[in-house]
Amino acid sequence: MTGLHTTVDTPDREGRPSPIRRSLETGRNLWRRLTSMSTALVLLFLLALAALPGAMLPQRSLNAQKVDQYIADRPTLGPVMDKIELFDVFASFWFTAIYVLLFVSLIGCLLPRLADHLRALRSEPVRAPRNLSRLPHHDLGTLHTSIDQATGQVRAALRGWRVVVRPENAATVSISAEKGYLREAGNLIFHFSLIGLLAAVALGRLFGYEGSVIVIADGGPGFCNTSPAVYDSFRAGNSTDGTGLEPFCVKVNDFTADYLDNGQAEMFTSNISYQTGEQIGASAWQDYRLRVNEPLRVGSARVYLTGHGYAPTFTVTFPDGQTRTETMQFRPDDATTFLSSGALRFDPPGGTYADPEERRKNQIAIEGLFAPTAYFNGTLLTSVFPDLLDPAVAVDIYRGDSGLDTGIPQSIFSLNSELINQGRLVKEDRVNLRPGESTALPDGTQVRFDGAEEFANLQVSHDPAQQWVLVFAITMMIGLLISLLIKRRRIWVRLRPGATEHETRIELGGLARTDHAGWGAEFTTISARLVTGSRDRPTP
Numbered sequence: 230m231t232g233l234h235t236t237v238d239t240p241d242r243e244g245r246p247s248p249i250r251r252s253l254e255t256g257r258n259l260w261r262r263l264t265s266m267s268t269a270l271v272l273l274f275l276l277a278l279a280a281l282p283g284a285m286l287p288q289r290s291l292n293a294q295k296v297d298q299y300i301a302d303r304p305t306l307g308p309v310m311d312k313i314e315l316f317d318v319f320a321s322f323w324f325t326a327i328y329v330l331l332f333v334s335l336i337g338c339l340l341p342r343l344a345d346h347l348r349a350l351r352s353e354p355v356r357a358p359r360n361l362s363r364l365p366h367h368d369l370g371t372l373h374t375s376i377d378q379a380t381g382q383v384r385a386a387l388r389g390w391r392v393v394v395r396p397e398n399a400a401t402v403s404i405s406a407e408k409g410y411l412r413e414a415g416n417l418i419f420h421f422s423l424i425g426l427l428a429a430v431a432l433g434r435l436f437g438y439e440g441s442v443i444v445i446a447d448g449g450p451g452f453c454n455t456s457p458a459v460y461d462s463f464r465a466g467n468s469t470d471g472t473g474l475e476p477f478c479v480k481v482n483d484f485t486a487d488y489l490d491n492g493q494a495e496m497f498t499s500n501i502s503y504q505t506g507e508q509i510g511a512s513a514w515q516d517y518r519l520r521v522n523e524p525l526r527v528g529s530a531r532v533y534l535t536g537h538g539y540a541p542t543f544t545v546t547f548p549d550g551q552t553r554t555e556t557m558q559f560r561p562d563d564a565t566t567f568l569s570s571g572a573l574r575f576d577p578p579g580g581t582y583a584d585p586e587e588r589r590k591n592q593i594a595i596e597g598l599f600a601p602t603a604y605f606n607g608t609l610l611t612s613v614f615p616d617l618l619d620p621a622v623a624v625d626i627y628r629g630d631s632g633l634d635t636g637i638p639q640s641i642f643s644l645n646s647e648l649i650n651q652g653r654l655v656k657e658d659r660v661n662l663r664p665g666e667s668t669a670l671p672d673g674t675q676v677r678f679d680g681a682e683e684f685a686n687l688q689v690s691h692d693p694a695q696q697w698v699l700v701f702a703i704t705m706m707i708g709l710l711i712s713l714l715i716k717r718r719r720i721w722v723r724l725r726p727g728a729t730e731h732e733t734r735i736e737l738g739g740l741a742r743t744d745h746a747g748w749g750a751e752f753t754t755i756s757a758r759l760v761t762g763s764r765d766r767p768t769p
Contacts, residue, residue, distance in 0.1 A: 264337030283318035354405035357721035361738030370760030415711025426701040451480030536686035566612035597624030
């Protein structure tokens with residue numbers, strides 16, 4: 230016959246708690262520590278501190294090439310920083326850990342406070358203290374009326390307060406009044422909105438995407454938001470695989486930059502055309518004036534104008550008379566004068582060289598500087614103003630294998646130095662050119678600088694939780710204002726029989742739940758309304 234056995238958590242022989250009990254107590258203490266408001270404040274500070282590297286260091290999700298260059302320039306410190314994910318701050322394990330702990334701490338801290346506040350809303354104001362004269366605000370006097378009429382006068386003076394009348398004995402009545410419950414409600418709104426804001430940001434990162442693309446401002450084909458491959462850089466959320474993007478096409482017709490006399494940019498404006506939905510592929514385009522902080526909204530996506538630069542145009546005429554023309558964006562190296570650097574690669578047209586190997590050895594590559602407003606110090610080129618007033622280039626021209634046929638990704642802003650070091654690319658000329666000027670290579674190839682076009686740097690963002698970020702930010706401000714402006718305070722009134730049947734002794738005491746400058750004036754106003762004219766009223 231078998232019986233039921235019950236395991237009981239009992240102390241050991243020395244009176245110490247069992248391991249299970251000690252583990253439960255340790256877990257309870259850790260939970261209390263984690264869900265305290267002080268811990269939440271520390272975690273919020275740590276979150277702000279942890280975000281600093283994301284603002285100060287290049288991030289791989291935004292500019293992988295800049296991160297690689299940063300690491301290459303610091304061969305000792307760079308790999309260490311990369312290992313601890315300083316170049317992927319917002320996706321790092323330590324940033325995520327702080328983020329999650331802050332969520333848990335805030336929720337664990339606020340839920341008990343919410344329950345306490347709901348209980349306070351249902352409960353009556355507390356009974357009057359025995360000695361009202363010990364309260365921070367106190368007054369007394371005599372009313373020339375009965376206790377019942379005095380009770381009505383007190384209720385009228387405390388209109389808008391939560392009032393409870395309690396008989397203390399056969400002759401004495403106490404009145405408890407409380408006001409300012411919205412202060413704690415505003416505090417809770419602020420903190421729950423903070424949780425909502427953090428959650429909305431996290432959901433936006435999880436289900437959103439962001440891509441950047443450079444588009445020449447010449448009314449050309451532009452780009453279509455159909456695949457991450459059309460972007461120069463693309464960051465997809467953890468739940469975004471690059472498919473199902475909002476379908477639209479954009480082309481940039483022109484770009485205008487307004488500059489101050491010192492070269493500082495005042496405003497960027499670009500006239501663009503776009504197609505959405507069934508319009509894609511048709512001849513109809515919609516026009517839009519795109520400006521900084523005035524994005525184009527297409528469905529759930531937004532197109533921002535984030536920057537600009539210049540794209541020089543070169544024409545190469547090969548010995549057989551065939552030509553190739555290419556316009557390529559240069560990278561602005563100087564944000565003040567827009568002195569830019571870049572590179573172009575030209576493959577000979579078909580038929581120029583019969584042998585594919587010979588054709589590969591006669592590719593033309595150009596690398597150098599572009600100045601929108603040129604100034605030559607001898608043969609050295611610099612720029613003195615960011616606007617396209619007097620453009621010029623200083624370039625090195627190479628012949629040989631430029632790497633176009635290797636299939637290896639190359640930077641659009643510089644040539645592969647290994648190809649130059651190996652002698653596969655040979656420098657043929659170094660020359661300064663203005664628009665329309667050209668130079669001839671030894672084999673008769675002509676290289677002409679045709680001028681430059683402006684390009685616009687567009688950023689496409691999709692954040693499904695952006696509206697909720699705005700909503701929670703607004704409710705945070707509302708909750709903060711409520712918690713700062715509204716005072717939680719209490720007033721007690723005790724009514725006793727006076728010297729005659731038609732006299733009532735009145736005593737008032739006031740207490741603010743939190744220290745608030747200015748609440749004494751409100752108490753004085755209420756007190757004066759009730760006991761003004763009393764001859765035995767004490768001097769404040």
